[in-house]
Amino acid sequence: MAVYTHIDDRMLGDLLAGFDIGRALSFKGIAEGVENSNYFLETETGRFILTLYEKRVSAGDLPYFLGLMDHLSARGLPVPKPVADRGGRVLRELAGRPAAIIGFLDGISIAETTPPHCTAVGASLARLHRSGADFTLRRTNDLSLDGWHDMAEKTLTRADEVEPGLARFIEEELRFLHDHWPDGLPVGTIHADLFPDNVLFTGNTVTGLIDFYFACTDMLAYDVAVTMNAWCFDAGHRFVPARAKALIEQYDMLRGLEPAELDALPVLARGGALRFLLTRLHDWLFPVTGALVRPKDPREYLARIRYHRTVRDAADYVV
Amino acid sequence: MAVYTHIDDRMLGDLLAGFDIGRALSFKGIAEGVENSNYFLETETGRFILTLYEKRVSAGDLPYFLGLMDHLSARGLPVPKPVADRGGRVLRELAGRPAAIIGFLDGISIAETTPPHCTAVGASLARLHRSGADFTLRRTNDLSLDGWHDMAEKTLTRADEVEPGLARFIEEELRFLHDHWPDGLPVGTIHADLFPDNVLFTGNTVTGLIDFYFACTDMLAYDVAVTMNAWCFDAGHRFVPARAKALIEQYDMLRGLEPAELDALPVLARGGALRFLLTRLHDWLFPVTGALVRPKDPREYLARIRYHRTVRDAADYVV
Structure with a gap:
C-alpha cells in the first residue's frame, strides 16, 4: 500500500x-x-x-x-x-x-484452487447475486467499457515496454468488445473482484467473502466471467476445464443462467480479462512507492484473453 | 521492512x-x-x-x-x-x-507513557533480570562501545546532513564514553530494546514483553538506562522525573541497585542514548527501500544525551 x-x-x-x-x-x-x-x-x-x-x-x-x-x-x-x-x-x-x-471472519485464502473450491465459490457467487437482488443502492461499474478506454489512454504509449505488440493487441480487443459487448442481460449487485485472495476457506467450506470495494451494479454473468478468469486457470495460465465446470454448474444450479448469458460468456470473459490486464498494466508501469504488495504481472491476463479468443461458445468451458 | x-x-x-x-x-x-x-x-x-x-x-x-x-x-x-x-x-x-x-500475547502497546506504566515496566524489567540470571547461554552486546565506533565510522561523514555539528558531537561523546564506561557492574541477560513498542498492556498491567532480538549479556544497569531513555521523556523529548522515579524505584524494590550501578547511571544513559542515536542515524541516512516503517528521527536521542550531560548524579533522575 x-x-x-x-x-x-x-x-x-x-x-x-x-x-x-x-x-x-x-x-x-x-x-x-x-x-x-x-x-x-x-x-x-x-x-x-x-x-x-x-x-x-x-x-x-x-x-x-x-x-x-x-x-x-x-x-x-x-x-x-x-x-x-x-x-x-x-x-x-x-x-x-x-x-x-x-x-472478523475466520478462514484462510488458498493459493491453488481445486474443483471442490470452485464448486464452493460458484455456490457463494450465486447466493451473493440472489441476496443482492433486493439491495436498493446502485453503483456504476467505472471499470467497464468506458473505463477501459480511459485506462488504455493512460497506458498504451508504454504498453510495449511490457510485451512488444501489447498496445496493438489491447486496441484490437477494445474494438472487438465495443462491437460485441452484450446488452439486455440480467443486471444486479456484483462483487466484481472475487479472486482467491478475497475468499476465505476452512477446508472446502467458504467462511468469508471479503473486499467489496469494487462491488457495483452490472451484469451478473460478467461477475461469473471475472470469477472464472480468477479461479479456473492454473499457475501456468492454462485453462482448467474441471474447475470451470465445477464453478459454472454449481452457480447455474443455484441461479439458473439464461441462454443469452451463456452465449455472452466468452465475450464477457474477454472483457473481464481486459479489465485486469489494464489495471495491472497501469500498476506495473506506474508502481506506487512504498507499496508492500508487488504489482502483479499483466501478462497473466493477456494469456487468458488469448485463450478466450479460441473458445467457440460457452459449452467449451464446461466440457 | x-x-x-x-x-x-x-x-x-x-x-x-x-x-x-x-x-x-x-x-x-x-x-x-x-x-x-x-x-x-x-x-x-x-x-x-x-x-x-x-x-x-x-x-x-x-x-x-x-x-x-x-x-x-x-x-x-x-x-x-x-x-x-x-x-x-x-x-x-x-x-x-x-x-x-x-x-500470541494479548495487550496493546502505548504511545504516551504515564508513571503507573513506568512502575509496571520497572517491575517487569527487574523480574526479567532476576529470571534471566540462570539462563546459561551468552551473547555479546555487539551494539556496545566497540559497535558504536564501527557505526560512527559508517555514518559520521554524512551526520551533519541531519544536523550541523552532529559529527563532532558524536565524536566527543564517543571519547567521553570510552574514558568513563563503567566496569565491574553486575552483568546478566538484558533485553536491550525495551521500548514502549515492545511492551503490551491491558490497562496498567503488563501482559507482554516482546521482541527479544537485541537481547544479550551485558550490564543490568545499562538495560535500566536504555529503558529510562525510552519511557521517561515526553513527546517533546523533555525528561519527566515522575516517570523515571516510578521506574527506578520499582525496579530497585524488586532487584536492589548497587551504589556503583546508581553512580554509573548517567554515563550508562548517555551510552544507551548514543546507541539509538547511531542506529537511527544509520537508518535515516541509508533508508531501506520498501520499508513499511518510516525511519525514526535520530535527533530525539541527541536531545536525550544533551539532557544527561546536565545531570550531576543518579539522584537527579528520581527527584
Missing part, C-alpha cells in the same frame, strides 16, 4: 468510546490489501477489522460498500458485518480518514 | 503438519517490526505468531533468542513462548528462511 496510517492506543481508545464493543485487548496492523490500512482488533466482545480508507477508495462510495456488506451479512452470507456505533453510524473518521469497524 | 515473505496456505499446511497445534483457522500478515516477516496465526488449539527471520537477524543468534524466550516464559514472565514441533525443534525453515511459531 502507498500509505499505512498509524493508529495508537489513544486514538483507538477514543474511537472505541463511541461503540458498545468493550475495551481493546489486542490491536495489530495487518499487511494486507493495497487500498486501505487494516488493523486486527480484539475487544472484550469479539474480533474485528478496523479499516482506514486511504485515497484510492472514493469516500462517496463507502455508504454503498458498507451498506452492501451489512445487507449480505444480514441475509446469512459469510460477509464481514460493519459495526454501528452508539449513534447508529458505521462510517466514522480516524486520523483524518474515513474508518469503519467490521466483523 | 525490506522484505515481506509471502506464505501461502500450502506452505503453512506443510509446516503445521510437523506440529501438534491443530489446523489453521486464520492467517494474516502483520505490518509490524522492521527485521522480520510476522503472521498472526490462529489454529484449533490457540493463537500464535509465525515469524520468518529476514536477513537483518543473524541466524546463529536465533537459538539464543528463542531459548531466552522459552526460559523467561517458563518462569512465568509474560514472554511469547516458542512452540516446539513433534521433533522438539523450535527453529524451522520456511520459504528458505529460519522460522518459528511463538505464542
Whole structure:
C-alpha cells in the first residue's frame, strides 16, 4: 500500500468510546490489501477489522460498500458485518480518514484452487447475486467499457515496454468488445473482484467473502466471467476445464443462467480479462512507492484473453 | 521492512503438519517490526505468531533468542513462548528462511507513557533480570562501545546532513564514553530494546514483553538506562522525573541497585542514548527501500544525551 496510517492506543481508545464493543485487548496492523490500512482488533466482545480508507477508495462510495456488506451479512452470507456505533453510524473518521469497524471472519485464502473450491465459490457467487437482488443502492461499474478506454489512454504509449505488440493487441480487443459487448442481460449487485485472495476457506467450506470495494451494479454473468478468469486457470495460465465446470454448474444450479448469458460468456470473459490486464498494466508501469504488495504481472491476463479468443461458445468451458 | 515473505496456505499446511497445534483457522500478515516477516496465526488449539527471520537477524543468534524466550516464559514472565514441533525443534525453515511459531500475547502497546506504566515496566524489567540470571547461554552486546565506533565510522561523514555539528558531537561523546564506561557492574541477560513498542498492556498491567532480538549479556544497569531513555521523556523529548522515579524505584524494590550501578547511571544513559542515536542515524541516512516503517528521527536521542550531560548524579533522575 502507498500509505499505512498509524493508529495508537489513544486514538483507538477514543474511537472505541463511541461503540458498545468493550475495551481493546489486542490491536495489530495487518499487511494486507493495497487500498486501505487494516488493523486486527480484539475487544472484550469479539474480533474485528478496523479499516482506514486511504485515497484510492472514493469516500462517496463507502455508504454503498458498507451498506452492501451489512445487507449480505444480514441475509446469512459469510460477509464481514460493519459495526454501528452508539449513534447508529458505521462510517466514522480516524486520523483524518474515513474508518469503519467490521466483523472478523475466520478462514484462510488458498493459493491453488481445486474443483471442490470452485464448486464452493460458484455456490457463494450465486447466493451473493440472489441476496443482492433486493439491495436498493446502485453503483456504476467505472471499470467497464468506458473505463477501459480511459485506462488504455493512460497506458498504451508504454504498453510495449511490457510485451512488444501489447498496445496493438489491447486496441484490437477494445474494438472487438465495443462491437460485441452484450446488452439486455440480467443486471444486479456484483462483487466484481472475487479472486482467491478475497475468499476465505476452512477446508472446502467458504467462511468469508471479503473486499467489496469494487462491488457495483452490472451484469451478473460478467461477475461469473471475472470469477472464472480468477479461479479456473492454473499457475501456468492454462485453462482448467474441471474447475470451470465445477464453478459454472454449481452457480447455474443455484441461479439458473439464461441462454443469452451463456452465449455472452466468452465475450464477457474477454472483457473481464481486459479489465485486469489494464489495471495491472497501469500498476506495473506506474508502481506506487512504498507499496508492500508487488504489482502483479499483466501478462497473466493477456494469456487468458488469448485463450478466450479460441473458445467457440460457452459449452467449451464446461466440457 | 525490506522484505515481506509471502506464505501461502500450502506452505503453512506443510509446516503445521510437523506440529501438534491443530489446523489453521486464520492467517494474516502483520505490518509490524522492521527485521522480520510476522503472521498472526490462529489454529484449533490457540493463537500464535509465525515469524520468518529476514536477513537483518543473524541466524546463529536465533537459538539464543528463542531459548531466552522459552526460559523467561517458563518462569512465568509474560514472554511469547516458542512452540516446539513433534521433533522438539523450535527453529524451522520456511520459504528458505529460519522460522518459528511463538505464542500470541494479548495487550496493546502505548504511545504516551504515564508513571503507573513506568512502575509496571520497572517491575517487569527487574523480574526479567532476576529470571534471566540462570539462563546459561551468552551473547555479546555487539551494539556496545566497540559497535558504536564501527557505526560512527559508517555514518559520521554524512551526520551533519541531519544536523550541523552532529559529527563532532558524536565524536566527543564517543571519547567521553570510552574514558568513563563503567566496569565491574553486575552483568546478566538484558533485553536491550525495551521500548514502549515492545511492551503490551491491558490497562496498567503488563501482559507482554516482546521482541527479544537485541537481547544479550551485558550490564543490568545499562538495560535500566536504555529503558529510562525510552519511557521517561515526553513527546517533546523533555525528561519527566515522575516517570523515571516510578521506574527506578520499582525496579530497585524488586532487584536492589548497587551504589556503583546508581553512580554509573548517567554515563550508562548517555551510552544507551548514543546507541539509538547511531542506529537511527544509520537508518535515516541509508533508508531501506520498501520499508513499511518510516525511519525514526535520530535527533530525539541527541536531545536525550544533551539532557544527561546536565545531570550531576543518579539522584537527579528520581527527584
